[in-house]
Amino acid sequence: MIPGGSVGRRVYIETLGCPKNEADSSRLGRRLQAAGIQLAPNPEEAEQILVNTCGFVEDAREESIGALLELTETYPDRRVLAMGCLVQRYRDELRQGLPEVAGWYGLTELDLLVADLAGEEPSPARSTGRPPHSAPPVPAAGGAHAFIKISDGCDHRCSFCAIPGIKGPYRALPLSSVLEQVEAALDGGARELVLVGQDTAVWQAGAWTLPGLIRRLSADPRTAWVRLMYLQPEHLDDALLELIAQEPKLCRYLDIPFQHASGRILRSMRRAGDGERYLELLARARALMPDVAVRSTFIVGYPGETDEDFAVLLDFVKEAAFDYAGVFGFSPEEGTRAAELSGRVSPDLIRERLNRLSGALNDHAEAKAREIIGWTGDLLVDQAPERPDPSARGEGEPPLAVGRTYRQAPDVDGVTYLESPSAQAGPVALGAGSLVKVRISEAVGLDLVAELLPAPDGRRSELGRPEVAR
Numbered sequence: 001m002i003p004g005g006s007v008g009r010r011v012y013i014e015t016l017g018c019p020k021n022e023a024d025s026s027r028l029g030r031r032l033q034a035a036g037i038q039l040a041p042n043p044e045e046a047e048q049i050l051v052n053t054c055g056f057v058e059d060a061r062e063e064s065i066g067a068l069l070e071l072t073e074t075y076p077d078r079r080v081l082a083m084g085c086l087v088q089r090y091r092d093e094l095r096q097g098l099p100e101v102a103g104w105y106g107l108t109e110l111d112l113l114v115a116d117l118a119g120e121e122p123s124p125a126r127s128t129g130r131p132p133h134s135a136p137p138v139p140a141a142g143g144a145h146a147f148i149k150i151s152d153g154c155d156h157r158c159s160f161c162a163i164p165g166i167k168g169p170y171r172a173l174p175l176s177s178v179l180e181q182v183e184a185a186l187d188g189g190a191r192e193l194v195l196v197g198q199d200t201a202v203w204q205a206g207a208w209t210l211p212g213l214i215r216r217l218s219a220d221p222r223t224a225w226v227r228l229m230y231l232q233p234e235h236l237d238d239a240l241l242e243l244i245a246q247e248p249k250l251c252r253y254l255d256i257p258f259q260h261a262s263g264r265i266l267r268s269m270r271r272a273g274d275g276e277r278y279l280e281l282l283a284r285a286r287a288l289m290p291d292v293a294v295r296s297t298f299i300v301g302y303p304g305e306t307d308e309d310f311a312v313l314l315d316f317v318k319e320a321a322f323d324y325a326g327v328f329g330f331s332p333e334e335g336t337r338a339a340e341l342s343g344r345v346s347p348d349l350i351r352e353r354l355n356r357l358s359g360a361l362n363d364h365a366e367a368k369a370r371e372i373i374g375w376t377g378d379l380l381v382d383q384a385p386e387r388p389d390p391s392a393r394g395e396g397e398p399p400l401a402v403g404r405t406y407r408q409a410p411d412v413d414g415v416t417y418l419e420s421p422s423a424q425a426g427p428v429a430l431g432a433g434s435l436v437k438v439r440i441s442e443a444v445g446l447d448l449v450a451e452l453l454p455a456p457d458g459r460r461s462e463l464g465r466p467e468v469a470r
């Protein structure tokens with residue numbers, strides 16, 4: 001610690017991995033601020049650098065280790081610490097391999113971490129490993145969206161997944177903890193609340209169920225949108241689909257990690273369903289909500305995946321017509337059942353299948369993006385460079401704003417560029433968090449270009465509108 005305490009306590013947090021990690025970092029950041037520790041916007045302005053790591057798959061592990069190496073090399077005079085999934089899983093090996101890292105903190109050691117960053121001696125009470133969701137309420141940082149973690153751990157036992165081993169069984173976070181995060185996020189300027197967990201659909205805390213939670217969050221006039229991520233297909237029932245169709249502020253957006261479509265492979269993955277049942281689910285969803293956007297994720301090259309299994313998957317994605325999707329090549333994760341399976345697919349074949357499936361998904365997604373041209377609805381602005389007169393934007397200048405429609409989840413899907421106000425819209429003052437009416441005029445790959453429209457009442461759309469324009 002730097003003598004004098006506060007001088008040495010500015011902390012920069014580098015977050016790797018999924019939105020759940022972002023939610024953890026954001027909550028940790030607020031907790032550090034409550035402990036009198038400043039958050040630095042970049043490593044140069046920090047005395048301590050904390051890396052929130054991901055240990056989910058090999059690529060993510062390499063990225064986390066690469067970040068630790070780069071930061072310790074670039075900033076030899078700063079303390080670099082690590083937290084998160086990778087540490088939880090490989091602490092001993094990491095400690096040996098990266099002695100220059102000043103501290104390693106697993107998922108239940110946030111009290112110790114905060115004490116270390118604050119330069120305090122941890123008290124015995126602090127070293128009990130209080131779960132991360134018990135962080136106290138503190139002010140939030142700004143932003144047009146915030147990831148709100150509603151649960152931790154997972155009760156599923158998908159054969160390829162290390163998360164239950166890392167994070168333990170499913171635990172719904174209590175309403176108070178969810179509301180603390182929400183309050184801090186809205187106070188900090190967030191307008192979209194993105195609910196994350198390993199299995200969002202099953203959240204229940206005491207008498208509170210997911211519909212009640214969504215209605216409560218929607219009732220706050222500062223909330224523009226609520227979005228659900230990670231809806232496991234077996235828990236996405238008709239009642240939940242109807243809720244998504246009916247709740248005005250709940251984005252008509254389904255993030256369903258199907259993983260595969262071959263029933264044989266899904267059984268081996270210890271997952272329910274098959275392509276046929278998944279298509280039925282999508283048909284029900286689209287019958288209720290023709291304008292729903294659907295994202296999914298897939299794994300190719302799972303042990304025993306034959307050419308026929310892969311063909312089933314290709315046919316499935318063609319039929320399912322996803323708006324967005326991610327594909328991973330299988331990597332054997334230590335401690336998982338799939339790592340012990342025979343029938344490994346060669347790395348070359350995994351790469352080939354990955355390219356083919358990504359190409360097919362991308363083609364479908366780009367076609368879906370082109371179908372959106374002409375759509376009018378709300379755009380939530382994430383960034384808007386300041387300019388004196390937006391209507392006077394010249395050729396080649398940056399867009400007026402970058403934002404998202406309800407069809408685009410933050411970080412994972414495309415974005416929408418607000419290129420120019422339409423003739424009738426007149427000069428506008430845009431900022432992060434503005435909710436404005438737009439018409440999509442162009443698709444560039446997965447990204448969209450929009451023009452600003454006047455709101456129906458002649459004024460710019462305001463935050464807290466009672467409905468999500470579709």
Ligand code: SF4
Pocket residue numbers: 154155156157158161162163164198199232
């Ligand atoms: S549902 Fe399956 S893939 Fe998702 S976190 Fe749980 S075990 Fe892992």
